[in-house]
Amino acid sequence: MILSEIILNCKNYIDTEEIIHSIFAKRNNGKFLPDSEALVLELTPEEMEMQLSRIAEIKCPGFEYFLEIFVLQDFYDDLLKIEEFKSDVKKVERIIYYAEFDA
Template sequence: MNLRDVILNCNQYIDSDEFMNMVFVKKQNNKFESNSEATVLKLTFEEMEMNLRDIANSKCPGFDYFLEMNIVQDFYAEIQNSKEYNSDDERVKRIIYYAEFDA
């Protein structure tokens, strides 16, 4: 699965009282790219208190923390109807930019 797919299908992930979904991505040339390999981990709240780098190293080596899925969902919903981001590619690029520079 790549990052673009994760972002565009973000609403299929639902958090519960027991876990939260978090996105981890394998960077390309030290950057998140829409075609970067991505995974979504269901983490317990106890695991979320751990260092995110330690979680990545143990559950998905070579991947870096991207964002919590609920943040991706909220941001995607906010820009989905924006005239500034008319295409899926523009929306994906905006969320990647947010993760790299604003989060």
């Protein structure tokens, strides 16, 4: 799967008390890009207390933590209200920027 697909389909993931969905992705030339290889891991609350880099080493070597789905969903909802981010391309670009520099 690629990062843009996960971002645009973020509403398909529902966290529970036992499972927290988190996105891990590979960087291309040092950056997260819309076409970066990505996956969503279902993590327990106990795993979320571990260092996320350690989780990546164990569960998905070569990937890095990107964002938790619930954070992405909240941010995505906010973007839907802003005219500048009506296109999928703009939403994906803004969320990647947020994950890299603001989260």
